[in-house]
Amino acid sequence: MIDLKKLDQWNDMWNGAFDLADELCSPEFSIFFGRDASTHNGDDITNAAQLKTFMRDFRASLGDDLEFTLVRTFADAGAAFAVSLWNLRVGPDRTVGGIDVFQFDEAGRIRRVHSVTGQRGVIE
Structure with missing residues (x-):
């Protein structure tokens, strides 16, 4: 069952509301990042507590001037998957975009995420 509200909260969580992970993540949670796994340990995350630690470290590594915004969500009633397009503002002059499946x-909790960050912002 897809809960689109959880996709809005997913971005809130990445913006610093880390405790949302306890509500959003399934006990069978896992995430795959489509970037070089030698630069992070994100693919080893298997629960909400590990995700919260990862997000705190991620934000600390890039500074506090980060903001995720949801651009668009794609989901059909009865579908097994949902997709969101998002942007991440990194400082005043840089925006990158990404896609999460x-x-x-x-x-209705998030069990699995595939997340890929691009080189430029997602156009609305």
């Missing part, structure tokens, strides 16, 4: 558990 979400799989939900039967309770």
Whole structure:
């Protein structure tokens, strides 16, 4: 069951509301980042606590001047997956975009995410 509200909250969580991970993530949670795994340990995340630690470290590594914004969500009623397009502002002069593909558990919590960051912002 897809819960689109959780996709809005996903961006809020990455913007610093880390405790949302406890509500959003399924007990079987995992995430795959489409970037060089030798630069991070994100692909080893298997629960909300690990995700919160990763997000804190990620934000600390890039500074506090980060802001994720949801550009658009794609999901059909009854679908097994949802997709969101997002932008990340990194400082005053740089924006990159990305795409997340979400799989939900039967309770509507996020079970699996595939996340890829691009080199430029997503055009609305």
